[in-house]
Amino acid sequence: MAMTTLTPAEMAERTGVSLDTLRYYEAEGLLNDVARAENGHRRYSEDDVLWVEVLRCLRDTGMTIEQLRDYCALGAVGPSTKPQRLEILQRHRALVEQQIEERRCALDLIDHKISYYSGEDQ
Amino acid sequence: MAMTTLTPAEMAERTGVSLDTLRYYEAEGLLNDVARAENGHRRYSEDDVLWVEVLRCLRDTGMTIEQLRDYCALGAVGPSTKPQRLEILQRHRALVEQQIEERRCALDLIDHKISYYSGEDQ
DNA sequence: GGTTGACCTGGAGCGCACTCCAGGTTGTTC
DNA sequence: GAACAACCTGGAGTGCGCTCCAGGTCAACC
Numbered sequence: 001m002a003m004t005t006l007t008p009a010e011m012a013e014r015t016g017v018s019l020d021t022l023r024y025y026e027a028e029g030l031l032n033d034v035a036r037a038e039n040g041h042r043r044y045s046e047d048d049v050l051w052v053e054v055l056r057c058l059r060d061t062g063m064t065i066e067q068l069r070d071y072c073a074l075g076a077v078g079p080s081t082k083p084q085r086l087e088i089l090q091r092h093r094a095l096v097e098q099q100i101e102e103r104r105c106a107l108d109l110i111d112h113k114i115s116y117y118s119g120e121d122q
Numbered sequence: 123m124a125m126t127t128l129t130p131a132e133m134a135e136r137t138g139v140s141l142d143t144l145r146y147y148e149a150e151g152l153l154n155d156v157a158r159a160e161n162g163h164r165r166y167s168e169d170d171v172l173w174v175e176v177l178r179c180l181r182d183t184g185m186t187i188e189q190l191r192d193y194c195a196l197g198a199v200g201p202s203t204k205p206q207r208l209e210i211l212q213r214h215r216a217l218v219e220q221q222i223e224e225r226r227c228a229l230d231l232i233d234h235k236i237s238y239y240s241g242e243d244q
Numbered sequence: 245g246g247t248t249g250a251c252c253t254g255g256a257g258c259g260c261a262c263t264c265c266a267g268g269t270t271g272t273t274c
Numbered sequence: 275g276a277a278c279a280a281c282c283t284g285g286a287g288t289g290c291g292c293t294c295c296a297g298g299t300c301a302a303c304c
Contacts, residue, residue: 008281019281020263028261039270041281054231061228065261086239093232100225103218106183109176110215117208130251141251142293161300163251187291 005035005043015052022052029069030055032076061096127157127165137174144174151191152177154198183218 012019022042025031031051035043058068071088074081134141144164147153153173157165180190193210196203 018263021261023283024262037281039281041270054235057228057231059261061225082239086236089232089236089239093229093236096225096228096232100222100229103183103222103225106179106218107215107222109179110211110218113176114208114211114215117204117211140293143291145253146292159251161251163300181291 003045005045006049008042008044011042011044011049011052014049015056017052017056025052025055028065030065030072032072058092061092061099063092067092125167127167128171130164130166133164133166133171133174136171137178139174139178147174147177150187152187152194154194180214183214183221185214189214 006014008019008022011017011022015022017025022031026034031048034048035045037043055068058071059065063071067088071085074085074088128136130141130144133139133144137144139147144153148156153170156170157167159165177190180193181187185193189210193207196207196210
């Protein structure tokens with residue numbers, strides 16, 4: 001069990017999240033128990049990579065840092081909070097579906113304007 | 123030709139955009155040639171309503187104020203800028219499609235986590 | 245004619261999510 | 275052993291899109 005770890009620079013490279021943002025997430029409680037080398041430098045695990053990818057997915061679809069913090073805090077408590085976490089995810093899911101629908105409407109409007117621009121003269 | 127106009131308060135009500143934001147959009151060049159009553163108060167037209175709805179649609183799908191300003195500025199120049207405006211819309215269209223795709227991926231991930239939370243014990 | 249309410253202007257302030265910076269430590273390289 | 279690179283911490287700064295505020299005008303109502 002070689003248990004590879006990543007340096008901060010490697011982690012940033014892998015996840016596409018900047019060093020500053022990784023530290024910021026940790027400070028905000030979104031990324032807990034990050035290992036340290038003897039010299040105090042962070043050492044990220046593959047699990048950390050996966051988790052940051054989840055964080056980014058939720059962030060990119062509009063979940064706020066505060067909501068993510070709540071979600072993480074529940075995870076830290078233990079399995080007893082599964083129902084609450086499930087509910088957060090279900091609510092967020094509904095939100096994402098709403099976003100898709102909103103964007104579908106936007107596409108209609110944009111297409112309408114595009115056809116106007118394409119059609120008239122020339 | 124009764125040509126109804128809306129007071130700022132009515133406009134805010136109709137569009138769901140706050141008074142402050144309407145003024146802000148105007149100051150930023152997103153909403154031009156708003157009529158004024160004799161006392162200097164704004165009077166919005168039905169066209170203004172439609173245009174603000176377009177602005178909101180583009181804003182809500184991630185177009186920045188700066189890009190909207192550019193788009194409006196082209197419109198103000200005249201019909202000669204139609205190709206540029208078309209291109210802006212086409213680029214934005216691609217972006218919105220990308221957002222939809224991104225959100226579809228997010229749904230997959232969320233569903234995956236939801237089924238994990240739903241499945242294990244209880 | 246005093247008060248109220250809707251509006252005006254210019255400019256300051258705010259919340260969010262980062263992003264940058266100063267000053268310091270540690271480990272390696274010439 | 276000097277220089278450099280990678281990292282550390284705490285805290286300040288930034289950009290965006292609003293949002294709020296102070297001080298003022300104007301018309302209508304009691």
